[in-house]
Amino acid sequence: MNTRALQCFIKVYEKKSITAAAKEIYISPQGLSKIIKQLEIELETELFFRGSHGMESTESGELLYARARHICYLMEDIKKEIGIINGSRGALNVIVSASATFFIPLDLIYSFSDEHPNQQLKIQDHPDSFPINDLFQEQADVGIIICHEGIDNCNYNLLHRGEIVLVVSKDHPFAIKDEVSITDLENEMLVLKAIDSGKDHILIEKCLDLGITPVIKHESESLSTIHHLCESQNVVGVSIDFVEDKISNDRIRVIRLKEVLPVNLYFISKNREVENRSIKLFYDYLKQSKG
Numbered sequence: 001m002n003t004r005a006l007q008c009f010i011k012v013y014e015k016k017s018i019t020a021a022a023k024e025i026y027i028s029p030q031g032l033s034k035i036i037k038q039l040e041i042e043l044e045t046e047l048f049f050r051g052s053h054g055m056e057s058t059e060s061g062e063l064l065y066a067r068a069r070h071i072c073y074l075m076e077d078i079k080k081e082i083g084i085i086n087g088s089r090g091a092l093n094v095i096v097s098a099s100a101t102f103f104i105p106l107d108l109i110y111s112f113s114d115e116h117p118n119q120q121l122k123i124q125d126h127p128d129s130f131p132i133n134d135l136f137q138e139q140a141d142v143g144i145i146i147c148h149e150g151i152d153n154c155n156y157n158l159l160h161r162g163e164i165v166l167v168v169s170k171d172h173p174f175a176i177k178d179e180v181s182i183t184d185l186e187n188e189m190l191v192l193k194a195i196d197s198g199k200d201h202i203l204i205e206k207c208l209d210l211g212i213t214p215v216i217k218h219e220s221e222s223l224s225t226i227h228h229l230c231e232s233q234n235v236v237g238v239s240i241d242f243v244e245d246k247i248s249n250d251r252i253r254v255i256r257l258k259e260v261l262p263v264n265l266y267f268i269s270k271n272r273e274v275e276n277r278s279i280k281l282f283y284d285y286l287k288q289s290k291g
Contacts, residue, residue, distance in 0.1 A: 001042050003075045006068040008035045009047065013065045016054035039064075069137070070153075077276055091120040092278055095136055095143040097128050098221065099195070100265055102246045103160050104144060104290060112285050119278055127221045129194035136268070142279055143268040144286070146195060146240075154268045157283060160290065164203055164261040165244055167237035167252050169230050179256040186212050189235040191226050192219040193243070195263060202261050203238050227252050 011021040012032065022029045040047050047061040057065065096109065106123065113120050124140075126132060133151050136143055148156045168174045174184075185207065192201050200208075207214045217235050220226055226237040227249055237252075240263050244254045267286060269279050 001039065003072050005035050005039055006064075006072055008032055009039055009064065010068050010072070012036060012048065012055055013057055013061065016056070018055065073270060091122050092141045092282060093139055094121050094123045094282075095132055095140045095145065096123060096125045097130075097132075097143075097145040098125060099128050099146055099193075099240055099243050100144045101125060102243045103162075103265055104286060108289055109144070109286075111289075112282055115285065116281060119281065121282075127194065129221065137270075141269065141276070142282065144265070145268060146263055146265055148266040148268050151268055153271045155271050156266045156268045158264055159267050159286065160242060160265040162240050162242045162263045162265060164257060164263055165239055165241045166255040166257065167227065167230055167239050167244060168255060169234055170251060170253055172230070172234055172236070172253075174236065174255050175253045177255060179258050181258045182206055182210060183212065185214065185236065187215065189215050189217045189233070191217055191229045191233075191235050191237045193223070193226060193237070193239045194219050194221050195240070201238070202263065206259065206261060223247060 008021070008025060008027070011025055012018060015021040015024070018029050018032055018036075022032045025032070027035075036047065043060065043064070045060040046058050047064060048055045048057055050056070094109070096104075096106070106125070109123060110121060124135075126135075128146055132140075132143065132145065136151055137153065143151070143154075144159070145151075146162070148154065166174065166180065174180055182203070190203075192203070195201065201219075204214050204216070217233070218225075218229060223239065223243065226239065227247075229235055230237045231251055239254075241254075241256075242265070267283050269276070269283075
């Protein structure tokens with residue numbers, strides 16, 4: 001059994017079809033069938049049966065799938081570690097949330113490779129609301145993200161504490177206040193900064209808990225859009241403090257909430273028994289750089 005065979009098995013499991021899986025991994029269906037058959041011989045069990053929805057996994061197949069992805073990742077991790085020991089140029093695959101770059105700019109992240117020439121980075125930045133779980137599991141070594149909930153099989157370390165803030169134009173009644181309560185948002189038109197996928201915004205959840213029905217005018221990833229709507233429509237924008245701290249807009253006031261709604265920044269890495277030295281080096285660099 002080798003990692004190539006496991007990768008083939010994983011693809012058949014996910015596609016539920018020999019033909020569809022073969023197309024994705026550039027192998028003939030006959031060749032892929034032989035690989036699966038050889039796996040079954042080695043493990044002395046059947047991994048699939050033909051069901052009404054295609055190739056269905058047996059109980060043994062389910063067990064193998066639960067372990068196979070982790071095994072493949074560990075093998076790639078081992079190759080990277082050996083490359084580092086031998087002085088070759090390894091590469092960490094990094095996923096970064098858009099809001100994270102306001103606190104940890106991309107140029108600072110890339111500068112890691114200047115201090116550690118043998119450690120190269122491949123960075124993907126995504127909107128805060130992008131559903132990154134599958135992407136993280138399959139393509140990433142680490143992530144610098146907000147809201148780590150919903151990311152499977154990961155370790156996480158706090159990089160920075162943040163919280164929800166409101167933004168309004170200087171003509172809005174809130175503009176004369178330093179802070180407001182969530183209850184003050186009754187009947188206010190809100191423009192939300194999207195921060196998480198697959199769940200309600202943390203402020204909306206809190207409003208509903210308090211019996212307040214929020215009026216949502218718009219939801220956007222774009223801070224310039226949120227600020228523009230605050231000025232032109234006199235609505236209340238909902239953003240993040242460490243994001244607004246980096247933006248200069250004299251026409252906008254940032255107002256804190258009396259109720260603290262945390263939106264923290266995390267460093268995440270895959271959960272595994274052996275710590276990856278490259279990942280620890282990168283994490284220590286970020287912590288030291290941001291104090």
